[in-house]
Amino acid sequence: MKPTLLAIFAHPDDESFGVGGTLAKYTANGTRVVLACATRGEAGEISDPALATPETLGAVREAELRAACAALGVAELRFLGYRDSGMAGTPENDDPRCYHRADPEAATRQLVGLIREVKPQVVLTFEPGGGYGHPDHIAVSRYTTAAFDLAGNPQAFPEAGPAWQPQRLFYTAIPRSFFLQMRDRMRALGLDTSEFDHFDVERRSFSDDQITAIVDVSAQVDAKWAALRCHRTQFGPDNLFRRLPEELMRQMMAHEYFAQARPTPPDGAPKSDDLLAA
Numbered sequence: 001m002k003p004t005l006l007a008i009f010a011h012p013d014d015e016s017f018g019v020g021g022t023l024a025k026y027t028a029n030g031t032r033v034v035l036a037c038a039t040r041g042e043a044g045e046i047s048d049p050a051l052a053t054p055e056t057l058g059a060v061r062e063a064e065l066r067a068a069c070a071a072l073g074v075a076e077l078r079f080l081g082y083r084d085s086g087m088a089g090t091p092e093n094d095d096p097r098c099y100h101r102a103d104p105e106a107a108t109r110q111l112v113g114l115i116r117e118v119k120p121q122v123v124l125t126f127e128p129g130g131g132y133g134h135p136d137h138i139a140v141s142r143y144t145t146a147a148f149d150l151a152g153n154p155q156a157f158p159e160a161g162p163a164w165q166p167q168r169l170f171y172t173a174i175p176r177s178f179f180l181q182m183r184d185r186m187r188a189l190g191l192d193t194s195e196f197d198h199f200d201v202e203r204r205s206f207s208d209d210q211i212t213a214i215v216d217v218s219a220q221v222d223a224k225w226a227a228l229r230c231h232r233t234q235f236g237p238d239n240l241f242r243r244l245p246e247e248l249m250r251q252m253m254a255h256e257y258f259a260q261a262r263p264t265p266p267d268g269a270p271k272s273d274d275l276l277a278a
């Protein structure tokens with residue numbers, strides 16, 4: 001049977017920046033890659049009013065994600081059917097349909113069912129802080145971790161299918177050095193770095209020691225860049241990542257970083273370069 005990787009994220013575009021190269025690399029080497037997306041990103045930005053309205057944004061972003069999956073070679077995409085909760089503190093947080101307000105048991109059961117159906121060896125999601133603290137990123141990390149821990153237990157949610165225990169759970173995490181390097185490079189080019197000043201790099205990023213796997217995706221940077229550009233409503237000309245010269249951004253996108261959450265690797269273990277290697 002083909003090895004299978006299941007990536008579970010919150011919004012269309014979460015897959016492209018942090019793990020797009022990894023998804024493309026594994027699909028290219030014959031791994032079955034399944035992407036699940038909790039929402040259609042209904043509360044996201046609209047970079048250009050010609051592209052969408054608040055009413056159509058979910059459908060537009062679904063189409064953007066389908067195009068990004070095609071660019072990455074990801075053939076299987078599932079939506080979990082929740083609504084985007086919006087950034088912390090916005091009125092969308094209170095919508096009862098949003099992921100942040102989901103019933104924890106129902107949200108966990110859904111992911112247990114997904115894991116049991118897809119039968120992955122490896123599961124990927126956000127780290128518990130959700131990258132930059134978006135409520136849906138935090139929720140998807142929490143429910144994916146809970147589901148990883150329960151999917152192999154036949155007593156847990158027996159109605160959600162026969163038990164299946166994936167081997168490893170990885171969190172996508174951006175190492176502190178990446179942020180600092182990006183900020184320094186922007187400063188050196190005389191670009192505005194105020195977004196970094198509002199962002200608590202110490203608290204929001206992983207230390208380089210916490211990163212346990214680094215995947216070289218230099219051969220997938222074109223696919224990753226193409227996927228990012230499919231998310232037109234989110235990745236407009238003002239996007240932070242488009243202010244750097246494209247060549248520099250491509251260099252920075254050539255590696256993707258992970259912290260293995262289950263099982264915890266022993267202290268001092270060498271960093272892995274392959275999420276599927278035992």
Ligand SMILES: [Zn+2]
Pocket residue numbers: 010011013014134137
């Ligand atoms: Zn997101």
